[in-house]
Amino acid sequence: MQTQDAINQEVSGSPKTNYLTNGFTLKSWLLTKDHKRIAIMYLITVSMFFFAGGMYASAIRLELLTPASDLLESGTYNKVFTQHGVLMIFFFLIPSIPAVLGNFFLPIMIGAKDLALPRVNLLSLYIYWLGGGLTIWALLQGGVDTGWTFYTPYSTTFSNTYVMAVGLGIFINGFSSILTGLNFIVTVHTMRAPGMTWFRMPLFVWAQYATSLVMILGTPVIAITVLMLAIERFAHVGIFDPSIGGDPILFQHLFWFYSHPAVYIMILPGMGVISELISNFSRKKIFGYEFIAFSSIAIAVFGFLVWGHHMFVSGQSIYAGMVFSFLTMVVAVPSAIKMFNWTATLYKGSVSYDTPMLYAIGFLGLFLIGGLTGLFLGSIGLTVHLTDTYFVVAHFHYVMVGGQVIAYLGGIHYWWPKMTGKMYSEFWGKISAMLVFIGFNLTFFPQFILGYQGMPRRYASYPAEFQVLNIFSTAGASVLGVGLIMPVIYLGHSLLYGKPAGDNPWMLPGLEWRTSSPPPTENFEKTPIVTWEAYEFGEESGLDLEEARKRDLATIS
Amino acid sequence: MQTNSWVPLFPDQASTFAWQVDLLYAYLILISVAFTIPIVVAVFFFAVRYREREKYATPDEMHGSIMLETVWSVIPFIISMTIFLAGAYVYYDQYRIPDDPAMEVYVVGKQWMWKLQHSTGQREINELHVPVGRKVKLTMTTEDVLHDFSIPAFRTKTDVVPGRYTYIWFEATKSGKYHLYCAEYCGLNHSGMGGYVYVMEQRDFDNWLSGNVSGQTPVEQGRDLFETKLGCASCHAGGPAQRGAKLEGIYGHDVKLVGGATVKADDEYIRNSILNPSGQVVEGFQPIMPTFKGQVTEEQLVSLVAYIKSLSGVTGSGTTPAGGASNTAASNSNTTSHGANSNSQGGGQRTAPANSNR
Numbered sequence: 001m002q003t004q005d006a007i008n009q010e011v012s013g014s015p016k017t018n019y020l021t022n023g024f025t026l027k028s029w030l031l032t033k034d035h036k037r038i039a040i041m042y043l044i045t046v047s048m049f050f051f052a053g054g055m056y057a058s059a060i061r062l063e064l065l066t067p068a069s070d071l072l073e074s075g076t077y078n079k080v081f082t083q084h085g086v087l088m089i090f091f092f093l094i095p096s097i098p099a100v101l102g103n104f105f106l107p108i109m110i111g112a113k114d115l116a117l118p119r120v121n122l123l124s125l126y127i128y129w130l131g132g133g134l135t136i137w138a139l140l141q142g143g144v145d146t147g148w149t150f151y152t153p154y155s156t157t158f159s160n161t162y163v164m165a166v167g168l169g170i171f172i173n174g175f176s177s178i179l180t181g182l183n184f185i186v187t188v189h190t191m192r193a194p195g196m197t198w199f200r201m202p203l204f205v206w207a208q209y210a211t212s213l214v215m216i217l218g219t220p221v222i223a224i225t226v227l228m229l230a231i232e233r234f235a236h237v238g239i240f241d242p243s244i245g246g247d248p249i250l251f252q253h254l255f256w257f258y259s260h261p262a263v264y265i266m267i268l269p270g271m272g273v274i275s276e277l278i279s280n281f282s283r284k285k286i287f288g289y290e291f292i293a294f295s296s297i298a299i300a301v302f303g304f305l306v307w308g309h310h311m312f313v314s315g316q317s318i319y320a321g322m323v324f325s326f327l328t329m330v331v332a333v334p335s336a337i338k339m340f341n342w343t344a345t346l347y348k349g350s351v352s353y354d355t356p357m358l359y360a361i362g363f364l365g366l367f368l369i370g371g372l373t374g375l376f377l378g379s380i381g382l383t384v385h386l387t388d389t390y391f392v393v394a395h396f397h398y399v400m401v402g403g404q405v406i407a408y409l410g411g412i413h414y415w416w417p418k419m420t421g422k423m424y425s426e427f428w429g430k431i432s433a434m435l436v437f438i439g440f441n442l443t444f445f446p447q448f449i450l451g452y453q454g455m456p457r458r459y460a461s462y463p464a465e466f467q468v469l470n471i472f473s474t475a476g477a478s479v480l481g482v483g484l485i486m487p488v489i490y491l492g493h494s495l496l497y498g499k500p501a502g503d504n505p506w507m508l509p510g511l512e513w514r515t516s517s518p519p520p521t522e523n524f525e526k527t528p529i530v531t532w533e534a535y536e537f538g539e540e541s542g543l544d545l546e547e548a549r550k551r552d553l554a555t556i557s
Numbered sequence: 558m559q560t561n562s563w564v565p566l567f568p569d570q571a572s573t574f575a576w577q578v579d580l581l582y583a584y585l586i587l588i589s590v591a592f593t594i595p596i597v598v599a600v601f602f603f604a605v606r607y608r609e610r611e612k613y614a615t616p617d618e619m620h621g622s623i624m625l626e627t628v629w630s631v632i633p634f635i636i637s638m639t640i641f642l643a644g645a646y647v648y649y650d651q652y653r654i655p656d657d658p659a660m661e662v663y664v665v666g667k668q669w670m671w672k673l674q675h676s677t678g679q680r681e682i683n684e685l686h687v688p689v690g691r692k693v694k695l696t697m698t699t700e701d702v703l704h705d706f707s708i709p710a711f712r713t714k715t716d717v718v719p720g721r722y723t724y725i726w727f728e729a730t731k732s733g734k735y736h737l738y739c740a741e742y743c744g745l746n747h748s749g750m751g752g753y754v755y756v757m758e759q760r761d762f763d764n765w766l767s768g769n770v771s772g773q774t775p776v777e778q779g780r781d782l783f784e785t786k787l788g789c790a791s792c793h794a795g796g797p798a799q800r801g802a803k804l805e806g807i808y809g810h811d812v813k814l815v816g817g818a819t820v821k822a823d824d825e826y827i828r829n830s831i832l833n834p835s836g837q838v839v840e841g842f843q844p845i846m847p848t849f850k851g852q853v854t855e856e857q858l859v860s861l862v863a864y865i866k867s868l869s870g871v872t873g874s875g876t877t878p879a880g881g882a883s884n885t886a887a888s889n890s891n892t893t894s895h896g897a898n899s900n901s902q903g904g905g906q907r908t909a910p911a912n913s914n915r
Contacts, residue, residue: 074747147742154744156700158668242720243850245833248703249718282607283614288621313705314716315723318652322645329637336633337626343596344625346603350614353604366598374590379640381647382581385712388705388740452582454568454709456740458746463736471798507613538615545613552612 017460018421018518027199034521038125039104040419046100047488049091049132055482056084061443061477064470069460077460078145079161085148090170091132093404094262097269098215099128099180102208103409104419106184108512108519109202111193111528116186131173133544138165147458149238149259152240152251156232160278166232171226174219177265181215184208193511195530202534203279203292209271210296214261214268214303217221222258225251253316255305264303266400268296270363271338275411277360278342280508282349285535290340295334302331312380313387321380328378335371339364354506355429360409362437366402370395374447388458391451394444402440409436409487416491416499424494435483442476507548509541510534571735571756572711577647579712584643588636599824651713654724658694660687663775663859666697666704666717668743669750672856676863677766678774683752685737687729688762692727696824700855705741714740722824729756748892774792779864782857787849789861801846802839808869813840 019036022028029037044518059080061069072080107115110470138144144166146155155163188209194199228239229251238245279286286292308316308324342364351357373395377383386392413433417423446469455466460469504513515524532541539545567852570576656848660686661676673681687693697706697717706725708716710733715725739750757765772780783789802812807822814892820826829836831853834846853861 069748072671074748078742078745078747085876134667150740151703151742154742158702158744229754242718248720280762282616284616285618286618287619288626291621291626313714315718315721318649321648321652325644326641326650329641330634331639333630333634337630339596340625340629341621343599343603344621346600346607348616348619349603349607350609350611350616351604351607360598361604368596369589369594371584375588375640376582376585379581379585381644381649381651382578382585384648384651384714385578385709387714388707389709403834449566452567454707454736456707456738456748458742461748480718485642536618538794539614543613545615548613 005363013451015517017520018516019521020420020518031116031122033122035107035115035118035121036419036521036523038121038517039100041125041555042095042099042103043440045129045132046092046096049087050096050279052136053084053087053092054155054481055081056087058477058481060084061474063460065407065461065474067464067467067470068301072460074443074460077149078458079143081458082144082147083118086135086144086166086386088400089148089262089266090173091128091135094177095128096267096404096408097273097411098184098208098211099124099176099271100301101204101408101415102211102269103180104206105415105512106208107187107522108193108515109205109510110188110191110196111511111524112187112191113522113524113527115183116191117183119131119435120179121183122211124176127179128173128176129174131169131171133169134172135166135169138162138169141165144519149255150229150251151255152229152232152246153242156229156241157243164233167226171223177215177219181212181219184212185216188212193528193530196511199290199293200530200532203271203275203289203296203422204269206293207268207275207296207496210300211265213267213297214265214300217304218258218265221254222262225254225258228254246414248261249314249316252311253307256310256459257304259311260307260512261300261452263304263396263399264299268299270404271296273407273411274342274360274363274367275338275412276510276514277356277414278345279535280414280506280510281354281357281360282346282351283537284288284345284349285533285537286341287344287347288337289534291343294534295337298334302327302334306331306379307552309378309383312383325378325380329375332371332375332378335367339368340369343431353430355424355426355433356410356414358430358433359406359413359436362433363403363406363410364374366398366406366437366440369445370398372400373398386451388456389451390447390455390457393457394451397444397447402444406436406440409433412491415512416494416504417550418512418517418519420495420498421501422494422498423501423505424498425490428490432483432486432490435479435486436481439476439479439481439483443473443480446470446472446476502551504543504548507543507545509536509543514542568712568730569710569733569735570712571729571731571733572708572713573730574651575710575712575730576648577650581647585640586642608627615898652727654694655692657692658726659691660693662687662693662695663856663863664695664706664717665855665859666699666701666706666743666750667812667815668701669739669746669754671704671706671737671739673748674775674856674859675766676775676778679766679769681769683737683750684755685753686755686757686762686765688759689729689732692726692728692758694724696859697723698855698859702743702751703741704739704743707738707740708735708740709756710735716741722828729754732756732761732824744819775860775863776867778857779860779867781864781865782853782861787853787861792846800842804865805868806870808866808871810869814838815840815842815844824862824866827865828858831858831861848911 005351018036032038059072063077069077085330124189129342141162144157144161144163231237232239232241236244240246240248240251242248247258275286275292306324306327309328312321376393377386377395450469455462501517503517511528514528567579581731619628663674665672671683673685699717700721701719704717705714706717711727713725713727714724717723733756735754737752740749743750743780750900792799793804811819812822820837832848832850834848835844838844
């Protein structure tokens with residue numbers, strides 16, 4: 001039995017070549033075809049973008065501590081919030097879970113040796129680096145001040161910042177998403193291990209599959225849009241600028257036709273991680289497996305039909321507004337289904353409170369608020385008042401940060417022992433999970449109230465009566481900042497001084513826990529044959545729980 | 558006026574639909590609480606009640622339940638439909654511009670100021686004075702980028718889009734001074750592009766009107782442009798033999814175009830016909846009119862449209878072509894002829910550095 005072998009090996013401590021020790025040269029990393037090494041390189045890059053975006057966020061919160069625009073003058077502030085959005089959305093949120101955790105674990109979880117197209121996988125990393133490098137270059141040259149939405153005609157005609165360089169960076173980066181999505185789809189279709197039927201796949205894989213569909217269908221649209229932006233800016237062909245015969249609203253349609261589905265690129269993978277965490281740390285099969293799997297697909301499909309809800313006050317017809325409002329209400333239902341199923345999974349489970357589970361429970365609370373406030377914004381009579389206010393800012397941070405970032409952190413903590421073979425400090429892990437939760441709520445909950453009062457977003461200065469809530473928000477942001485920096489320290493520490501994690505520290509049934517930690521380059525000693533359903537925690541799925549209990553006793557004594 | 562409480566939770570309710578929006582908000586908060594409390598209680602209860610008591614325990618499997626899944630799919634769907642219907646109801650009421658506004662104001666946004674002109678001629682910058690209890694319609698456009706005319710106390714806002722007109726209406730219910738914001742990001746001084754809306758009792762408003770009169774109403778300015786400055790009259794006036802299409806009485810009616818299509822002559826159509834005449838040529842006429850794009854400013858266009866509307870008996874306050882509705886606001890214009898161009902009370906006369914870099 002593999003697990004048992006692995007445990008024995010652990011005990012005897014015989015060193016084995018794993019993906020990390022298989023070559024130490026820079027070349028062995030840069031020319032690798034190993035999805036795990038590519039994922040690690042993504043992890044490092046994505047983290048750097050996250051902290052760069054976080055610096056901008058700190059600057060925003062410090063500026064908004066006082067009503068006047070005193071720390072940053074408004075031109076700088078405009079660049080800061082634009083660059084915060086661009087880096088966080090295009091270079092952190094979109095690649096975060098798919099390119100790091102998906103890349104590393106999707107093949108392992110379905111029992112494959114690698115992704116179906118390993119060279120394409122490496123190519124997509126290089127494209128990401130190229131797009132990201134170009135964007136960073138543009139930011140260092142002077143940056144961009146159009147907002148991450150690049151609305152025309154401001155972006156085409158009026159802004160004299162580095163719009164096209166950043167646009168090109170995003171354009172290039174889009175191909176990275178497309179190739180990753182394509183690779184995942186092909187892998188799921190062709191590389192599943194014997195016995196790994198579609199309905200035995202972990203829900204994380206289902207979520208990645210749904211995300212990949214959105215990536216390959218949606219991303220080309222943003223590429224086309226950026227291309228048209230360039231044609232207008234350089235060749236003065238009237239596409240979006242009304243003074244030369246274009247239509248600025250057309251840009252918004254095209255932009256949101258991608259960017260709304262992109263919201264689901266940013267949340268579906270997070271939902272996948274949460275399904276894993278909730279089920280595994282309750283040691284109970286997830287409630288309503290099929291419903292969760294299909295709700296991911298439903299979200300991916302309906303997500304393409306609701307872009308107009310970003311444009312309720314942009315001058316589209318009131319009937320179009322109503323149709324988009326209706327469809328927005330429909331797309332809320334699959335998310336509600338997931339929420340209920342996650343909650344029901346805990347029922348009569350065996351719930352443990354390890355760090356990843358704390359993140360998962362935090363996700364449930366934050367995503368609940370994020371989702372419910374989405375209903376406020378989908379209800380057309382109400383959203384006219386709320387559009388372009390801090391209510392929107394708070395809502396999407398609850399979904400993007402409270403959802404995706406929390407899920408990403410939960411996922412990193414969950415799979416860290418597998419990726420590195422080392423265990424981090426549970427104590428500090430729990431402290432940081434709680435700080436993130438408290439800091440996040442303190443930062444963003446006041447913004448709902450600010451938004452209903454009417455404080456517009458993207459304001460460098462604001463009327464004095466909004467200051468009290470802004471002080472709360474900035475105070476919360478500093479707690480959140482501490483909570484987010486801590487994992488860098490204790491995870492980094494664990495790399496050098498962490499206890500060996502063992503192959504299966506929590507005795508979980510997923511295929512990734514049935515290989516060594518860190519996994520060998522080819523993932524498994526021999527191709528696994530799957531004879532069990534997803535999320536079966538008993539002995540019948542091949543887990544030697546008795547042995548594990550003995551192992552625990554041995555480590556204690 | 559803005560409440561002075563430490564943390565104000567609601568902005569002032571100062572328009573006829575503010576209470577509807579607030580009611581909808583309260584309904585959604587109620588639903589949110591009704592979902593949040595059971596879920597949070599359940600999560601905590603399950604997490605504590607079913608906490609791990611033995612390492613690697615294997616609780617009984619549970620596969621799910623079609624019954625439960627159906628219940629928690631259908632109930633949220635029904636609730637979400639009530640939210641949709643309530644939202645659509647409130648919205649429909651707000652955003653269908655009434656046919657008989659008592660007052661009309663033209664708004665031109667530019668980086669980073671609001672220029673407003675009443676149909677009676679008064680000009681304002683970053684300020685808008687309106688009377689209580691009268692339906693006010695705003696016709697808006699912009700000289701440069703997108704803006705958004707937003708008055709939280711009225712619970713309304715609409716984007717202002719270059720190259721077209723957008724509209725907003727409200728009926729103020731409470732006198733006071735309310736924030737006016739630009740809510741669509743528009744560049745450098747976006748957060749400075751705003752001011753106040755002053756809602757006044759009718760008597761105060763009449764006083765204000767008579768104390769702040771510009772030389773000409775939009776219709777008069779439009780006539781000036783039409784007859785002399787731009788020379789429109791050389792083709793569009795003169796009787797049966799005129800070269801250009803007849804403009805009298807067309808507003809609000811269908812116009813037959815070359816090629817057989819018909820189009821309703823509204824503000825947008827008149828505007829387009831000035832800027833892009835060959836786009837929609839009236840049946841029986843040659844496409845000989847030159848474009849006036851680049852020769853007229855947005856404010857002049859607004860005046861021209863107002864004048865052409867007046868040729869159909871629409872005097873700038875009230876958009877129905879039939880001259881039925883009596884226009885009290887417009888009649889003021891005839892009685893007030895004193896006063897040179899007074900650009901309202903200063904306030905927002907900030908210098909706006911041009912940022913166009915074509």
